[in-house]
Amino acid sequence: MKSSQRIEFSSDYNEGAHPRLIQKLVETNMAQTFGYGLDPYCDEAVEIIRDLCGNRDVDVHFVVGGTLTNLISVAACLRAHEGVISPTNGHIHILETGSIEATGHKILLIQGENGKITASQIDREYEEYCNSDARVHLVHPKLVYITHPTEYGTLYTKAELKAISDVCKKRGLYLFVDGARLGYGMTAKGSDFDIKFLTECCDIFYIGGAKQGALFGEAIVVKNKNIADGFRQLIKQRGGLMSKGRLLGMQFSELFRDGLYFDIAKHANEMADLIRTCLKNAGIRFFVENTTNLLFPIFPDDMFHKLSEKYSLTNFSRWNESSSVIRIATSWATTEQNVNALIHDIEEAAKQFGAQLAKVA
């Protein structure tokens, strides 16, 4: 069954899993293990991830999806009267169908720039809530949620992350980093910190699998012991504990064996770089600049429709009356052949729609 006529650049989860993970699933299929993550595959994956974090004392849990991971993590951090600070374009705010509110908590928004928020914004937000005369009428900010890389594919620098971590410590806030695309961030040009440093800065974060070579699955790292207690029960309560939990352990073990996770993320970033260079050479404007696997060029609508005949791209948002922000995603599965085809067709389209392109800026 051919599921799509067009070549997929619409997202980084259009294929199954990296062949090595599939191979592992096949080999171990008939092994008998206990369920719910109490199996040797999960045990192995936990140890590997503790090493990656440079911290043998963190708890590691595997959950089947990103929305579950976010809502469980937020619920673990907050008491009933507390809320979570998020950038205005935070995934928990805009694309998770009110999942955080459904756990009972309010999201307190900070206007991001290129998807990022700053330590001083967080500090000011805290002040405004906690030093207000109206304090009793306001929720208490207790948790900061950021994404790395952000929804716009941008990166926090080491200094920025450290500053955010410091203000969180000063204000008694927990810091939670959504790493749904962490590998793409860690291997991008300009990335200046590793998972060890991330672990030092966060109270809790997660390493995404589904968008980086796994069939599904996210690995939550819980460092702060105040959050850690009862975490497995909370995962079960919200439906995130797989009966055949070994499927998660198996995939993460394999992803981190021989650096596969980083290799395939690097590949995706390199494929994106090729497209990025082509777009720049063609004089195409970007909604936001970044160095990771998501590209946000602005295309005239006619150019988008032309390219869409052959490629599946995401129409991200309106730019003006005749053009839109387009999202192009690469992944571990993106082939150089498909990238070359896209580049060729972008170049052609840029010529064809040159007059309209000129009007974008």
Place this chain on the structure above:
Amino acid sequence: MKSSQRIEFSSDYNEGAHPRLIQKLVETNMAQTFGYGLDPYCDEAVEIIRDLCGNRDVDVHFVVGGTLTNLISVAACLRAHEGVISPTNGHIHILETGSIEATGHKILLIQGENGKITASQIDREYEEYCNSDARVHLVHPKLVYITHPTEYGTLYTKAELKAISDVCKKRGLYLFVDGARLGYGMTAKGSDFDIKFLTECCDIFYIGGAKQGALFGEAIVVKNKNIADGFRQLIKQRGGLMSKGRLLGMQFSELFRDGLYFDIAKHANEMADLIRTCLKNAGIRFFVENTTNLLFPIFPDDMFHKLSEKYSLTNFSRWNESSSVIRIATSWATTEQNVNALIHDIEEAAKQFGAQLAKVA
């Protein structure tokens, strides 16, 4: 890596998936599809299940796990002041870490017999809540939750299910059947209805995958249009919508191709029958009698410990000071060779611990 020294009879989710499903995953791994269940594999599985239900008008949704399926289904059915009726040993009450209460709803318990409740019990419960002077102080019963087969492996008869369905209609109650092990029930001796009849009786039910040959996944069938609205959004909100949703469609398509789902359930029941006969011949008492893949013999503790050296069995509950209810589970993956070994060892143990066995009754 050998994950277990002992032969597994502790549950029906100790292995991966049926080889045909694994084969399908391998073959389709590099296909590109849109995410979130909007793919041809899911489309195909939906059509197959509609045929099974004998109702082209039902909605079918795929969710990654049983607890999620239960909590989403209950949340879809209830307004804030409403509660769900369940047998005292209902899975949602005893083994899901308060997931229903975490969605805001109270479980109203009816004492089951062999895991089953009756139409007249439901009718009486409704009366007690709704005709009480204290009504405003009580939640409104709006949904009935039962399991088929039950947690004890017992079956509702066609007449019993019809009676329950009728009382639900009379009282304005929704009926939700948890079919985590539905296949084992449909193919067991004494089963006298099919999925078409189940569809006629229920407002919503689900067909379990994880315990019957799939890696994971449950298929929810929503018949009542009052519940259907917004169901996909609710699945997403609670974190049950897989990004690579095709994995669910693919598995269910394959499970229902050529009757695989029923064949493997039948196999498990037959394996259980062999063990059941052996237990009966050995004069061993059962906590509950049934015809499906879960057996509940009562073993003297010494006999349990002896058998546990070689087999992984579940110590289900205490029976008296020197014996326990044991749960033995078979599955699609259970081999006749392992069953024969177990039978042989039960016979030996029954001789060895004959004096203690005599004291159980």
Place this chain on the structure above:
Amino acid sequence: MKSSQRIEFSSDYNEGAHPRLIQKLVETNMAQTFGYGLDPYCDEAVEIIRDLCGNRDVDVHFVVGGTLTNLISVAACLRAHEGVISPTNGHIHILETGSIEATGHKILLIQGENGKITASQIDREYEEYCNSDARVHLVHPKLVYITHPTEYGTLYTKAELKAISDVCKKRGLYLFVDGARLGYGMTAKGSDFDIKFLTECCDIFYIGGAKQGALFGEAIVVKNKNIADGFRQLIKQRGGLMSKGRLLGMQFSELFRDGLYFDIAKHANEMADLIRTCLKNAGIRFFVENTTNLLFPIFPDDMFHKLSEKYSLTNFSRWNESSSVIRIATSWATTEQNVNALIHDIEEAAKQFGAQLAKVA
């Protein structure tokens, strides 16, 4: 015990209740009635309010406070995946400590102008949510929440309210009007509809008591039968059902006897008019113009501090580096003597701080 040295203009709930209500409480104190609102006082108040609404078919419930009233009303209207549309300055969003989110629902914001939103904004918001490709990732808008008068004391016109009601009907949205200060709105200059018309337009609304002469209490009018079912149980569940519910019925009966409710609101508006005229004559700019009992002049900080020596006023928000938006509230209890004193002192202050006042604009 003298509770405040300064004359109160900071809010409309600084005193107890109108003397006629106190008198009623005293007279009926030893009467014996059944609890939970099942008493003749509540029965009478329900009938009076049905007459006011021009609709004998509405349900009327009494709840002890505004936040409870809002959260119960929203919870009654929404299924789990649904959200409530509100102006950006909606009371439920900014001053109720996340109460709506604590019931599990997301608030979908529309930027208001002078605290009001329009029918076409609601229509567009609905479109954006429901016709989006990302729909499954978004909550479903099902309820519109507005306040009349608004938090800024402004009023919807009959035509505006009708247009909002029409778009709600077109889109299948419920309309909920928060009438915490409804009396002030109904009796203000420029008000062009009555409670009968409001009843026609809304699915649910409430008539505030605490800010308009009662010790406490709000009267919820539920017109839409889809919402009505189980409402009393929901009130009890959220803790809003008073054991001595007669206290609510008694107060509302008395408030609506001989038009007291409207007379005292009119008085408050007249007192506000006197202050408004004074402020205008003194050339003082307003943050927002209105005709009800809340005034929002912009004062230089020095002028605010000077007046604050004698009067309790609310510092509502910063305007610029040297001035703030001030809120002055009148109520049923505001005396002409105190108003005259305030007017005199505003006039003096306006002269004293004339140079700074000139810089506000």
Place this chain on the structure above:
Amino acid sequence: MKSSQRIEFSSDYNEGAHPRLIQKLVETNMAQTFGYGLDPYCDEAVEIIRDLCGNRDVDVHFVVGGTLTNLISVAACLRAHEGVISPTNGHIHILETGSIEATGHKILLIQGENGKITASQIDREYEEYCNSDARVHLVHPKLVYITHPTEYGTLYTKAELKAISDVCKKRGLYLFVDGARLGYGMTAKGSDFDIKFLTECCDIFYIGGAKQGALFGEAIVVKNKNIADGFRQLIKQRGGLMSKGRLLGMQFSELFRDGLYFDIAKHANEMADLIRTCLKNAGIRFFVENTTNLLFPIFPDDMFHKLSEKYSLTNFSRWNESSSVIRIATSWATTEQNVNALIHDIEEAAKQFGAQLAKVA
């Protein structure tokens, strides 16, 4: 308006407030204060209650009703995966419309005897949850809820309360005592501890007002600092923070001035004693024996109907096919004249229905 033809013995909240509280309300009605409990009346009441507790370090909050008080207190104590232990007849379980579940938490039931549970039962319950193989599938017990006096009017002894408190400390459980009728308990025959001792034993408890002379209102005492943080915000979030909060402070100040609270409770207990003696002399069996203001005699149905012509009594539960458990309540407002009338009529009825009374036992 005469609200009831019959003399009320059905509950302890059929009248308004003690005349001294009404007098206080009248006197202070026009005083101007800030809202939300930030007023001198509340300040005074807090200080008085701290003295009563023998602990100047406790937080005291006033909330408008008992269900709100219970749900707020439970929500303050529990993280998402945690549950509350309660006797099977706990008010939060049987008469609050699922309010605890609506906050997201499961109630873990212990079978009470005469409405009481024991330290060793709590200890065993904790063991069963926390040492279970199935722990991840179970909520974590974190809070114990008991009522003093219980729903059956019975009392914990000092030794029993101390033992419960000790097991809570050993197991890391919070102890919450619902004192909706605390005064009746403290002044009953056989009561052997005071509020100071209660404060030592609990993490949080409340002193009921509505059933003991106030119009409404409960005073929550929070001793444990882990719970205290953000409590006022939580009260506001759930709608329990009165705008005219002074009404609560005023009533509690007056209730505890000159020991009024205890005097009126003592009176109610004495009135109950008179009825109790009469019932015993008439050879009437009790469903449960106690020394407080709630009596639970078992009446033949005919005798109940006869007495109900003149008196309002509560039909509490069926006893057998021809008799019921009846609840008779006295209060601060119960007059000796009415008690004497009731006694006379019980004596007459006992003679008339003597044959049926003999069949009860």
